[in-house]
Amino acid sequence: MSNDTSPDASSIRRRDVLKIAGTTGAGITLAGCSQNGGGNGDGTPTPTSSSGNGGGNGGGGTQTLTIGQAIPLTGPGSVYGQPTSGGVTMAVEDVNSDGGIEVDGTTYELEYLTADSKCAPEAGRNAAQSLISNENVDLMFGGNCPTANLAWIDLVKDNDMFIVVNGNESIELHSMGYDYDYIFSPFTVINNETFPNLSRMYPFGTYAVKELGFENVAFLTPEIQYGLSTQDAIGNAVENAGGTVAGKVTHSFGASDFSNQIAKLKSLDADVVVASTFPNAFFAFLKQATDAGLREQMQIVSAQSPAEEIANRLVSDDVADGFLDFALTYEPAQQAAAAGDIASQPANRQKEFRSRFQDRYSERTFNALAVSGYESVMLLKTAIEKAGGVDNDSLASGFGSISWSDVQDFTMQYYVPPNGSVSGTERQGKIFGGGHQAFYESSLQKWNKGNKEYQELIRVGPYWNQ
């Protein structure tokens, strides 16, 4: 090595450069594969809970119904996969301890098998293939990771299986117009914003202009399709409401340095920036924006639910103070229930479930995905009982007929108005409508002062597609 320009021993020959470049290229490729879990993929299923033998449909006695889920259990996606699998596991155990699912003289006990998708297409496909072909699971749950899920969804169709997709990938599936009869995929969830249906983002833009008085709106989102589409959806609403879009700024997925994005936002003539990004990224941005003085120039609004536990760990209370959040998270849900704005039973059940989950899985973060995982199993149980069978047609029929009265004793997240619009206190009717659109009532909430204060419940209806 050298620190001067001596030409002899320290100079690098052209072939050395090519060697270095080739080595680097191989290294980059292999490192990229390792990050995405490609190549080998851990297809080995892990029995998360089990009971009984075999699987199947009808016949009397006790049978096992096996649910398979290719889900990110390691890697960056595990922050989504671990809570989900925890929720499903707890639900399976609750169902089995209650005696299973009774249908026409047959008792079905549930078994839940997972395989690590690593949130990567190759690993996800291997994991799903293993569950379907080696473990012969009876049905699949979606894996909460669109990248991986979309890589293996055709396996479900090819094997004529039923799939319950209650996660992020439902948005992509509906955008794609995925055509398959044996899929249940609700694409919006009430009372937590983890899986925002893009059309639901529209009211944020309208409300921001008409009610909060923001005229020039800037955006900060991840540069993946979800983020870009979010900018378009809210931006259209802003312009239709009479506001202007001051600029659209993106950041790379997983970014933690927002200094350049902040510099860009500062150069825009905006009075608000709508940051629709993942919780970790949002709070990193919030802290850096505070340090850089961006908040003296514009209001910061989060259009995605930052969970309180993430907020508490990632930023101090004084940094969390003063930003607006278009989302309803757990503590505000309790407060909204106490104020009578929403029904109290789901919020109370959620609180209790959270406590159980945290006692059971102290090392995992509790978030909306744990709730969703739990409720996926409960919805499955409800669908089977309503339809009286576990075959694909019965499941499709059962899911399609679920109404508010079917879920009101267990749901922690669904609030169903009678006709899909803003309602009063009476709730009836189907919980999922055409295309599995889940109806909801009060999905927008404005809260201020970090995570400590519930301010106002914003009902979606008046701001929908105006």
Added chain:
Amino acid sequence: MASPVSQLIINGLVTGSIYVLVALSLSLLFGILGIPDFSQGALLMLGGFSSYFLVTDFGLSLFFALPIAMVLVGILGIVEQRLTFGYLEGRSEVALLILALALFIFYQNAAAILWTAESKTFPVPELLDGSFGILGGSASYANWLAIALALVSVVTIHLFTRYTLTGTAMRAVAQDRDVAYLMGIDVDRISMLTFGVASALSAMAGGLLGAIYSINPFMGTSEILRAFVIIILGGAGNILGAAVGALFLGLLESFSTFYISSKFTTAIVFVAVIVILVFKPTGLGGG
């Protein structure tokens, strides 16, 4: 509205400073020992986590936690050399690369299992709380500290390798390992020392990243990939070249993110590398 150029330059310098530290680490290992040690990206992460635990669990100030973390990870680097790389030094580059990748993946996933995949932050000392501006741009005191430490590291390593006996021995090993051995240089000791120093530099980068942003088990990936680009730009084994390359990269990313888009930043960086290598295959710092 004030021109953002000053701010972009400061942003670029901050980013470049982190890259400088990792690039120095890699430049030492690749330049002296010929080892493309990808695992330095994971050691950066371990430096971040060490700093985090020292601050949050032991209540130490970052000013103490950071050097302790550097020592701890430096020792880990030496252990790594003794138990793994030491057996392959001077041999197949492909085997070294695979070993480095294996360690990289192992460390990251072990950290994710032990400490979960979520991001964590830790408080900075009051002395670093706040920001300082110059010529229309500003940065937090922690950012300025990163710039200062990067500068000190470059100067220290440069002077060390150029003017000390051990540094001269390092350069001798870099030129010809076998001849250096024949000349009586303890090549094993040089190797251990190089790993220790390089790992400590990576740990410093990780601790600073944690203080400025946050830590997670998968941090260090983009930094190590950029470090490889930087040593190509700057010339492998060329300390000052690596520093120049790192700062160039930081500024390029800063300006391209602002004036074009973050979507194209990585592509722009690699196009720049290709263009430079076409016209100057020995890199910006090569002879």
